[in-house]
Amino acid sequence: MKGNEAFAEAAIRAGADGYFGYPITPQSEVMEYLMAEKPHERTGMVVLQAESEVAAINMVYGGAACGKRVLTSSSSPGISLKQEGISYIAGAELPCLILNVVRGGPGLGTIQPSQSDYFQSTKGGGHGDYRMIVLAPSSVQEMADFAGLGFELAFKYRNPVMVLSDGAIGQMMEKVELEEQRPRFTEEEIIKNTPWATTGKTKNRERNIITSLNLDSAKQEQHNIDLQKKYKLIQEKETRFELINCEDAEYLIVAYGTSARLSQKAVDLLRNQGIKAGLLRPITLFPFPTEAISKLADRVKGILTVEMSAGQMVEDVKLAVGCRVKVEHFGRMGGIIPSPTEVVEAMHKKIIGG
Amino acid sequence: MTEEIIIAGFGGQGVLSMGKILAYSGVMENKEVSWMPSYGPEMRGGTANVTVIISDERISSPIISSYDTAIILNQQSMDKFEKSVKPGGILIYDPNGITRHPERKDINIYTIEATDEASKMGLTKVFNMIILGGFLKLKPIVHAEYIRKGLEKSLPKRHHNMIPENEKAIDRGKEIIEARQLLN
Known part of the structure; x- marks a missing residue:
């Protein structure tokens, strides 16, 4: 399998609820594979080609706010377009999976492999003091493995996870062993696992609000302090x-x-x-x-x-x-x-x- | 055993699919494989190439700069990859369309008239399988039964009726490959 295809198949098997994307070389095989596999028939997973990268990342924002396992993929110029959404998702502390199959830049650059998005991925990219967990696969096997691991970490820390690949890993074929199909979470399980999600207010609990906006500076500073604590915990526990x-x-x-x-x-x-x-x-x-x-x-x-x-x-x-x-x-x-x-x-x- | 191969020619000659069939055959025989294509603008009309590595051990780099075997199917690829064959390695080419023949003295050189043979067989599509046959004659790194499995895996089901023709082409390639220059 190609790296891009292995990632797509592994995402289905990891019980993903939705993929939202917009095509760009060298990662178009992700959505091509998903469309061909018809996961809506296999597991009920939604696969949707958005009208733009900006739309795709905001669909991810919406899906994640509802406690769903959602992902998107793109390559460097497309990932740049998604930065605003990524910052909002990090600010709102939502879990999601983002694949970047990096190509050479700056600008439209080239469609050949590169690793020039390291700064963008690890030091921000969007505005504000936020961090993503960044996983770097070096084989087709890891492209598959990191789809499942990515979701796991994203939900553990309520944080966006980026799989930072490149055109070579995405395009090449190697042997790969895939996990068994994991069933998607039911609505009841989502309510139980993600009590913060906007799953519909019931009488016995407070309203859940998903936002990255906090006009009270004291509260916003506290939010930042909490975020930094989380990032420190991630540094202590998740270094690989x-x-x-x-x-x-x-x-x-x-x-x-x-x-x-x-x-x-x-x-x-x-x-x-x-x-x-x-x-x-x-x-x-x-x-x-x-x-x-x-x-x-x-x-x-x-x-x-x-x-x-x-x-x-x-x-x-x-x-x-x-x-x-x-x-x-x-x-x-x-x-x-x-x-x-x-x-x-x-x-x-x-x-x-x- | 590790065999590092580059296959290079025009887009549309079946370069990538030849590599794919070889790679899948290797997987079927439970070997380690990697298949690293050129992609993008090169595939849209220009030249295409693919690096295939088949090994008994874990493959470190799928990207390499010298090869045990180069299979060369057009002049641009000859200019680019003749120099990349390891000393003592093998260069296989179809002389059709080649204006400057290889000049290296430290490698084994073989020719295979696959373009002619494919049109004689009335099946231009199996051109790449004739070439593959020629290669397998020199380097029988995967067994015939696994090549069949590789064909089944890499061809879409609706084309499985073409598998016998492909196998025939592979056999024909084994017969018509000729040595042009051999090291002692």
């Missing part, structure tokens, strides 16, 4: 990463998504040259594996980050490392995917010999 060949590593690569895959090959190539290289692959970009990188910084000689961007995640790696060891960035931009041999050369030039 993978270590590959790090036990004896003297030189470390930090890379996520497609870059992690080719960096893994680069680690093999470096080890063949007798260089003890290792890879730390962040799986969550927010929360970022700061502590794990900090620990490794005590025993490696240098760190190279590999990103298909001008160097965005490298800033978070530098914050984790302080100035203890050299941290350099290597990347290609505009839809070019670096080759593993280029990564090896960069490690020699910028870190080992530099």
Whole structure:
């Protein structure tokens, strides 16, 4: 299966209630697959092509407000259009799943893969002090796995979750094992699981209000304080990463998504040259594996980050490392995917010999 | 065993589907596979290529810059990928439409007249399967029974009546592939 298709199928199986989207390359297969699969016949899930990205994200806002498991997907320019809605959803503390199959920017840019939306995904994107949980799949299997995990985390923390993929992971085919179909929640279950949702007021409870507006500054500050507490809790509980060949590593690569895959090959190539290289692959970009990188910084000689961007995640790696060891960035931009041999050369030039 | 293959030609020649059938056949034989296509503007009329990796072990990078085998179906792809074959590797091409033949001396080179053969068979659509047959003759990395399963998996049901023709084309490809330059 293609990564995009695996995500779509996994979303159905995770018991999603609704998908709202607008087509854009390289993620159009998500909605194509959903339309072809007719999940409204399989599980009752709604699949709807909205009139625009802005409409799609606001449909997600509405669905989420009712306690439904809803999602949308797009690629970079479309995700930019959704930012207002994402900020509102984060402000209103609603759970939802957003897939970004990143392409090269800025602007309409290119339709080829890129990782230049790291800042947008992890540091805001929309206005206000908010965070999304950001999951970065590096295989078709993880595209499938993160649909279910994404919903789980979104509801656990009442927070939007972004799956930050890229054109390569979305378009490529690999083997994938899918979860069994999970039944959609019934109306009764939704009322029980999400007592905050606007499911229709009953006599025995207060009115539920979903809003991101609070004109009383004192209340709004308190809301922000509560949000920050939640983000801190997410940082403590949900940081995920993978270590590959790090036990004896003297030189470390930090890379996520497609870059992690080719960096893994680069680690093999470096080890063949007798260089003890290792890879730390962040799986969550927010929360970022700061502590794990900090620990490794005590025993490696240098760190190279590999990103298909001008160097965005490298800033978070530098914050984790302080100035203890050299941290350099290597990347290609505009839809070019670096080759593993280029990564090896960069490690020699910028870190080992530099 | 790891086999890293690039298939490159014009959009519409069946480049991506040839890769897909090979990849699915690998999955059916329980191997690790990856299928990484070029997409977008290249597919809309220009050149198309796909990287297929079939391995007994977990595949690290689906994106690579050198290949064990390159299957080349037009001149642009020859210009782009001849240099990317690993020394000692294999280059297979259909001479039809090729104006500059490969010049490398450190690789094995084979030709396969698949365009001619497909029109002789009266089935231009199976062109890509003739090529696939030629490749499988040199590198029998998946067994014939799994190729059949791969065809069943990647062709829509309404085209399953075409599977015997596809298999015939694969067999024909095995017969007509010719060595042009072999290393000792």
